[in-house]
Amino acid sequence: MKDKIIKLSVVALAVSAVCSASPALAQQQQAEEAPEDIERIVTLGSRVNGRTATESASPVDIISSEQLAETGASELGKAIQMSAPSFNFSSTTISDGSDIIRPATLRGLGPDQVLVLVNGKRRHQQALVNVQETIGKGSAGYDINAIPITAVERVEILRDGAAAQYGSDAIAGVINITLKSSDGGSVNAEIGQTYEGDGEVNQVGLNLGTTSDKGHFNVTLEYRDRGMTNRAAPATLEATGGQLIGDWWDRNGDPVVRLHVGDADSENYYAWFNSAYTLSSTTELYAFGGISSRDGGSAGFFRGRGHPRTIETLYPDGFLPQLKTEADDQSLAVGVRGDLPNAWLWDASIVYGKNEFGFNSANSANVSWYYEPAPGGGIYAETPTEAFDGELVFDQTTFNLDFNGTVDLNNELLYLALGVEFRTDGYEINAGDPVSWAYGRTNDPSVTILTPSGDPAEAGIQGFPGFSPGQEVDATRDSYGAYVDAEYYVTPDWLLAGALRYEDYDIAGDNISGKISTRYDITSDFSVRGTLATGFRAPGVQQIYYSQVLTNIVNGTLVQTGTVSNDDDVARQFGINRLEEETSESASIGIIKRWRNGLDLTVDLYQINIDDRIVISEPLTADVGAEFAAILENNNLGAAQFFTNSVDTKTQGLDIIASYPTEVLSGDLVLTTALSFVNTDVEQVNSVSSLISAEQIFNDTQVLRIEEGQPSEKASIMADWERDRWSVNVAFNYFGAVEGQAFTGIKHKWDGKWLTDLSVGYDLTDDFKVVVGANNLFDTYPDEWGSAGVPFSQAGFKYGWETLPFGINGGYYYVKAKYSF
Template structure:
């Protein structure tokens, strides 16, 4: 059962007097003097011009102004504030997840929501989340690869839509609509920092539209964002270990000092995006859009102190903090033709290509085995090692070709038209792991099997560069997969009050087989002020090529023998030896029922209750070791493995929830306007069953309590946003209050529950001239932090982890302030 906390319950009633802006779905841009050519696909329905409030499923449309009022400088954070059930967890000391944060909808996984741009499928990220974070084992969508300066609005369909849009749309669909002005332009300068004086943030952005003669337009966006690092680590007291954790962490006077870097990674971001269209005739339009983003991040690992066999006194006499440099290059391009067959039917044929490339690089580090490896002539050790390395690159590419047609037919003299849509989709997914420098992964120069001893400690040393050991030739992969889909969609009004719809989709995936999904939807309008709506749908998600082919293996010494441990590719023969089956599709069954009401003028309410059952959910297993049983021990020994983990379809889950959104716009005296807004989301996740796909691995060993806890309680079960916007003449005051419910985690220690918190954002804007708008504001103005670790953190709290890192929804930076100037022309 979904329940509100006492705090959330006490303010839920305020939702009845607040609002959430819902706009009409808009037509495509048209060139001056030309016939309007409507967009075939509108999110949630393929009926052109359908209002969002008329949809049988909940659709939120978040405009450019609302995104700006959030005070966020990145799209993911802005959506977290504006969209009811969107979550954007903050992570730290989590390798690549520090720069690409997991984006989720309705409490599900990052890869269980589909992202579109201008109604077309967007490619996923190359990064697989393998650290102890929300979305572990998934490869979702890189929301922040799209800059705010390019976004006109965001449409969020909070309903299962796999039958309409295909794989991934179990939780819903996010459609990012790009700016399409052919004349207007803007320049934006923004700067700010945290109350602590770090996290300096600089944004320079430009957007400009141009007419292409009398028949088209092109809209260009450029943005640069420089975000400084933050650090909220505490001193390493380490009472339990006498100052030692991976070597000595106390200083030379045996005093506690800060040894870790825990907070936002430093990030430099550059974006270039384009959106355009050109009317080839009165009935045919060429459209194109795409963009490029490049982001460089700098984060840190654990400190290696003096006396540890992971450090080299000759290079780092005081120890060292390994640095991880990441580079994310994201590129996409789309083009197509659309037009009118006649007055009733429209067509659209287009192709989208996308590429995500994630590169890992280590700095301020060392390969200890490389340094202490004995020379072949027994004249001593080599005594040298690179202190930086390229650790490898992950690459995901996707090409999608769509052909769609939709229109209406008269099917009875006394009946409304029957709206129909049909389509074909062809897709090619490709995944690569490119090996890093030899010293990033190897055990000595020859990657041998003889233990290499540390000259000072006399103990065997580890392979690979410290911090993030690289990908080796055994992990290198270059695989692709093809799929195709056919769909049909129908919608009509059986009476003036009753709307019904149905959709069916067949998909075939190489390596994952066939799937058929369907959806039924309905909306009944009692009067102009009240209607009810509901859907039932089956859905699916095909395993990503990332999950099928990803592997990362480390070399460690176990009982005097060098063995490999880590993630083994699901498609490998080694996985088959453990009885791990090839990945199959996840399947889902979703139900929702809701209502839309306008009890008085300008007060709009919507309430939706949903349930999502997912079977055979793909997860990454816990590490499997020899103590599980003799058959597992034999398989590990045969492959010289100390431990192994795999991707597998092993969990069934049930998600129940409620979304309540509302708006109330009030005109005050003296020309002032007051807009009240609220969005409440309640989500409850339950792991119904864990089942092993292997005859030699018990289910309870495959997916343990720590991972189960993360699925069930790792994301807020309650989220409430209350906002007030006051406008008078040239002034605007925007106030956002967001409540994030409690979350829990257990990675590397005892279970810890972080209590729910309110965060308050405030901004004041002044329209200085017709062109210039000035804003000053603050985010988290009351400087709210998550609960501290306390005793539950044990040695991690004493190491300097003042706050958690795996499941926190709003991060650990505290308050920040900023100033912004926007010049429109």
Template sequence: MPKRFPLKLLGLSIGLACSFAQAQQATSNDDEQIKNIERIVTLGSRVNGRTATESAAPVDIISGEQLLATGATELGKALQMTAPSFNFSATTVSDGSDIIRPATLRGLGPDQVLVLVNGKRRHQQALVNVQETIGKGSAGYDINAIPMTAVERVEILREGAAAQYGSDAIAGVINITLKNGDGGLLSAETGQTYEGDGEVVKLGLNIGKSFSRGYINATLEYRDRGMTNRAAPASLEATGGELIGNWLDENGDPVVRLHLGDADSENYYAWFNAGYQLTDATELYSFGGISRRDGKSAGFFRGTGHPRTIEALYPNGFLPQLETTTDDDSIALGIRGDLPNAWLWDASVVYGRNNFGFNSSNSANVSWYYEPDGNGGIYAETPTSAFDGELVFEQTTFNLDFSGTIDIGKELLYVATGIEYRRDGYTINPGDPVSWSYGRTNDPDIVITTPYDTVAEPGIQGFPGFSPEQAVDETRDSYGIYIDAEYYLTTDWLLTGALRYEDYDIAGDNISGKLSTRYDINEQFSLRATASTGFRAPGVQQMYYSQVLTNIVDGTLVQTGTVANNSEIAAQFGIDQLEEETSQSLSVGLVTRFDSGFDLTIDAYQINIDDRIVISEPLTADIGPVFADILAENNLGAVQFFTNSVDTKTRGVDIIGSYPTPFAGGELALTAALSFIDTEVEQINSVSSLIPADAIFNDTQVMRLEKGQPGEKATLSANWDKQQWHVNLAFNYFGEVSGKAFTGIEHTWGSKWITDVSLGYDVTDNFTLMVGANNLFDEYPDKWGDAGIPFSQAGFEYGWETFPFGINGGYYYLRADYRF
């Protein structure tokens, strides 16, 4: 049982279950209603036609209509509001992570869950989370690169499945199924926060058409989300108005200096899903799309009277802006068909590419401005904007799969087997010289001083660019083979197993196994259990990423180098190349189902991960004299590495109940979904004789892994439909979180209930209007207070490090849907 299991939520879940049970005893429904409730799963089993309550693994199925009913305009946020084990933390002043938010499952890392589209592996993002956010050191999936308008449903397998699906599936698997049916949807939504900012405009068009031998379904979507700002005036009483220079106005009064909240984001999508019957036994299929996102966020304010501010350009200080462009493209092409004896085959190739470009504006390179011009003066000029470089991740995956049955006696043995080849590529393209260089020549022997008798720092302010020395163009190949089998030992006892071998040309090879069982006690109750091993190969992003950034270390801005493990600098510090993570998982569950339609599942699990890949703390000269000499030799104030340094244990319980019943002349669907998670860092291993274990991964990082995400999360919802009327009411609970980044002082933000409500009306059979509010009662996280000084006095009123539900407050919207 997780340590932070709240009694009030336990009582609530038991109470809801009892209420559902009483309702099912008082209500009977016909077989047709039961049939409509059963939902076919494609995850966790390669046997066709199995429903969620028949599966040996816990699988959530969330329809596209359920996602739209949340009122969220982006897929990641909608999943957070419907799947209790899924978290989608908000970030601010965190560089690229403000645009691509970390998506996690069961409290693990963004790269420890595998994402599929139509059952095929999805490529990851190019961006590496290197700031103080959830998922620091990871490169997960850009969930929001998939338009909600194109989604038929989402399945979430809450169970380790590396033996079935390969690397990354330690926490589970998310499969996003695209629409393939006839008809269409034209949707328009607009909304804004209660504060009047964060304006959203979303337009979506989906058209599907079947013809004699196939189908095509196409989606266009546009979404524009305005910036929100919840920064408080920067009083800075504790520092006399000083942080990076003077933050007060000309009268010495506090003013707002930061942009804290959602980044500005403009999104364009064009996706498709198609199939064509070549013969009666063979189908050609293809799907994919292009997504583009233009984002704008802000850095940290630079005030007057500081070496980072050129007062001739910015007499009142300046706030650097980071403008990003994310291009995401994918295409899948496959052919599948029938073989003799009811066997099936499927051959496919999937290509995906994620490009993340950085651009700075409203900024300056101090070293360019103050560089001596050779005539006794200085150049006194610098560009105020620059292209900072770009990150590119590419992935090509080839699969050949076979599935069928073998008659071995009383029951059939279901078998699936296949091979996979994958090539991952990572590229870092450098930025403009002004974005990264020290003066125009980048010559460290030239002393460039500021009017404050300090050496001018290189690079453009806010987000220094990637230099040619950091440029990367690398690839990695991997090969895999698997076998997956299911067999009914008796009519009530299902046994499944999987075995997978994978070989990476850099990280080595691995064998993963999985054994699951399910026993039907009677028609109402079943038990299920799984034991599995898993692994995650280090991402090429983690292996090759390097950059020099300005970070806050012990309250001071310093140049921090993120050093690739295969570099000469890493070797100087005694850092080895990355190896794979390995995991061992156990789970046991209870499934109940009744003729009334009431379902309840309870699943408990434990996941042990060894050699977990993390990014170290920024390490400074305080480590020791030898360490300090190496830093000085490489002109760095601090350095951080990706390392296999942490062993963790995660325990949890998922409770999900659903019940449909007639109510007040309409149909009422009740759902209670609760997730309890507890993660412990069991051991920290230093990978270098120069660096102590407690320095390479300190208490701040440990706390983020253990308490940075909610230990308890719940969704209680009621959806009522009566003729033309549709009412949705949901209560989302986020447990407490803790952190101590930036200040070194632990602080806990308390749990919160967030209420969402919407009311829809069918104007005609095809046209529906809906009005709603998310965070109806305008809840905010607890204020940071004295534990956050000086940052809480700089404007970070609600904190900085971890925001499970954001800091925007209430949001209201109006949506119109036309179906044809």
């Protein structure tokens, strides 16, 4: 520990020795630039003020609010997916909380291997852990849709390893979301629905801003209601004689739709603000943040007649459990920044964020509660059909002190940035109602509870059994770090940049990461750039403390199954070590070419090697081995799964982006093409326990999901045309093939598909615009699952279950209106 303190002290002393300054000068310089130049100035990847995207040593995408709106998407995550091929936002269904908070990834890596910033400040992660068979299983990433699209001025995506600059999580890159700060305001509204007549969207947003020589204040209010969609097919189930969990056919023996397969219902409320106030000629106070609240509704798996899970006096025709979720998010950043002598800048800030995810079951039942013997004889014959299942809470407090400026070295400027960061992460699991998790009212396993068929009654409410008091946790973890970041023009045409960062985490230990980037302008129109970097990702407190242990029946005996907390001594009994950080090495090389006719082209090739990736194992049973089975029995466990540092991967990719402005039909036309090719290989699976083999702890199904679960190819070809009051946007988006074998064990490939989006806008006045459009104009769906999905394809999963990059909704049409003032 003494060595760690010495390392940190060295950098901290360097920081304290620097005289620094504020962003006031940078803001003034940007205000003097033309509007189109302001949009190209980046705040990500470089701490040098006023640098444009084409001058950066690393690839940075800039997506304006207008470009986000032109996608036709009403959710921020979906709009980014349609604008940046390196970004993926997979659709999920019947996947518990992941139906509401979708996994967001960059460059084919995991949801927690990309860092998200808001106004350049670290944003907190989500409380939800993805534990179902979805992209990013075992991770807890960022809730992108907790930020209203109405509040966003632009999105910057740094497609380069940046842990040395920004800290843990930035292995794949960084996404910075900049909030609006302009004067004036707007009111926008949207109505739309799918071609099938469901998935109705009703959205209204209000943005108001005021600016003066003292600062600015901008506020956003947004409401969005998104209806559920259902693409389930009738349940035929010929191969099982109409039996899966009970009888799924109707009483006439005919197949009927029993499942809800599609988007969850979601009702969303947002209130966000962004502000700054000049305290003196050299100091500025700023604050931003907001709250969001989302109520979601999705479904579980159908329980049919004649099965011990179905209480036929309550549900004579079977029942479909409903999951009602509540995702509440809040954040607040407050800081002071200003000028110091010699044109240095300083910035001190504290950011607090909290994400709460509550689970509620409805249209369900606790079988053991219903059939529990009553004291006076007989059974209670009563069970609640809805319950609060529990809540996950993640909160984060981050303090930053940053300095940046220049140092004169032999009449050449060295751009320098220094800083320190202190952060506290907290995680809670709060128990649900007793009926959501208990075995009968007393939760006494010695009591025999039988269904009318003579089968043992299962515990907990069905669909999503709740968290019990034994799983409750309230834990925190502290970390601190320091960094130095420098850029220097060795010659007028050769930029050299480097960064070094030290971080220390309670539990996970310390890490030093570094980055070297360079850019050389061969001519004024042609440049090359490249990066070598090391990175890391500390295990999330969600991964350290998450557990969900269910009471199930195995061979007629009540046992517990589920996820064992990595912090639990039981995990040590199985030989599961405490989680350590993931480490990475990355390299990239790229070119930038500009033509005088306005054509711009960037090509970037990269490779990212990650060791000790944190994954969640499959549920492991007594089949693992005799010693493993004995430990299960001693702990009354029927099966257990664990978070482990078990996987080494190699990711290689190529990003190509081109844009070309021209004139067509007396109007301005901008053509943009973006291509992303990525391939991830699992190089090695390592078992951290002598009791469990590598193949058992991370099987072929999970390996396939990492390697082929996300599209290896994505492409966007977009055309934006404007003339007088008219505007037309056409986009062709390609999602490459994906593969999976979860649930069935049968490997299956879904071919790549092109989707076409079209919108036409007209300015009724200078301030009022109407847009009519359609996303997925030609109503394209994924390939049907077919016989490879039996019995689930016969249960109603027509298009698959596990990995669906563009969803299964088909076409969507809408009308939007925007009034600006």
